[in-house]
Amino acid sequence: MSLAFQASQALPRGTDYLRILPELVLSIFGMIIMVLDPVVDQRRNQKALGTLALIGSLAAIASTLWQARAPGLAFWNMVQVDTFSVFFHFLITTITAVVILTSYEYMEVQQIRVGEYYALILFGAVGMCLMSSAVELVLIFIALEISSISTYILAGFRRRAAISSEASIKYFLLGSFATAFFLYGVALMFGATGSTSIPTIEQHLRSGSIPVLAYVAIALMFVGLGFKVAAAPFHVWTPDVYEGAPAPIVGFMSTAPKAAVFAVLLRIMFQIHAPGRLGLIWVAAALSMTLGNIGALVQQNVKRLLAYSSIAHAGYLLVAFAALPQNGIPSAMFYTASYAAMNIGAFAVVSHFGGAGERYVTLEDYSGLGRRSPVLAAALTLFLLSLIGIPITAGFFAKFYVFSAALQANLVGLVIIGVINSAVAAYYYLRVIVVVYMHDPRDESVLPAVPLELGAALAITALTTIYLGLLPGRVLDYASRSAGDLLH
């Protein structure tokens, strides 16, 4: 009888569906692509499926904007739409659209004729969007899996290259292992507080003494999520996977899943008031910055170099997690957005320049790029300068806000480590720029022209990088408001 009562009470309302609208739109478009893929002729209609995916991601952006006007909870307090989740939805769906734009030419050049590629990108985005709006740990776990499984497959899409299969297998094995840690943490958190809902856990941990299990639970969840964002000491998979995976996909998986997982981490660390947060973050941030930058110093392969740089950037981002919530949350959000712009841009250049089979990926291959293709070289330089953190690029304000947030929390030691690391990082980014402009080209052959779609992607990322570097105010204001929402 009680079951009957609950079931009749438990019908979702129409607004519930509005609150997962971007996810629904992306799933529907993904499924349409899956249905069309075996039916249409791949040799002619590859672009059509890509365009369909692009329309899907644009529709998802539109539905995010629509959804933003009616914030609230949905599906029995499992999903929450507020300024915080809208920020990440917008970021993730935009990343998806730009990555699809960078993929057109790549798929053509590598002769990968499979439409699942686009469907998987959309499905991955579903998981990532859901991750940023879920306020229930089990739902977060499911979303994490949706996003991870899509990226495992995408990493292995260069089937003719053994290195790509290796990347996929490595990513899959280590990734599943890491997810198990997260799940174990969720289970222990349930044991400690009797709930998997984030608001309930927060109330419980605030009301009384904190059980030992809660510390263990937070640590385990941090291990699982730390793996996904490539934070040291859980970073060892990153260089191999980034080297093997298709270049546009590396741009995707170094930004979108990371943004989503950072959103989850923000919820867990700040909204739950994670016990023992400082110690964990301090060590992981310092290690990631240092190991990432030292590793990048000796790389000859540009993809591996950017992989190590992405570990270092995860470290800078984690510094914000050690700061006070009022400053830490907005600075972390701003950092994810600016990192997304510059990193996707850098990988768009890498994927265009790589050529068939991604032959040209070493540093020497890039010598004289400034003479061979001034536009491409200028774009790459802009993104690298932004990754260093030079003013008037997004990277400068991103680092500035993170470090000032850390200083306000009196984390002088961590800031010193961060600033030293930024100086070290400048060396290897500048090395690429020197090679591009100062060295003589080894190969004088004419580069293929930049196609329209890739040009659009480069323009979007470059303009965003400069916009965030010149006028960071609006985005930061929005992020501050989201932080207020998150902390109510």
Add this chain to the structure above:
Amino acid sequence: MPDNYFARYLPILIHFSLAALLATAIVLLSWIIGYRRPTRAKLSPYECGMTPVGDARQRFSVKFYLVAMLFILFDVEAVFLYPWAVILRDLKMFGFWEMLVYIGIVLVGFFYIWKKGVLDWGGASTGRGEV
């Protein structure tokens, strides 16, 4: 609470040690007391049933794995129908439509693998898909 927190798990610890003790005792006792008169038949991997023919480590078609995976997928999906059927009346029409959507998604997957030629065992592939 934290000091007697682990004390609550003491019975489980005792249970574990008893289980370990019992298992060791049984194996050890039979080892010490038991008679051993091995024969050829007794030492073979399976004392009764078919006599083993060769090694099990042969190469076989990857299609077996594919079918096994698909079986698990569709099996789990079918199992999901049982709890739904039990409370269908309480869920009313909403539950019915929701399940139709769910089955629709499963059918999309089915259509996909069909068209990709996964169910095609004839050897000659349909030419379209490579799986």
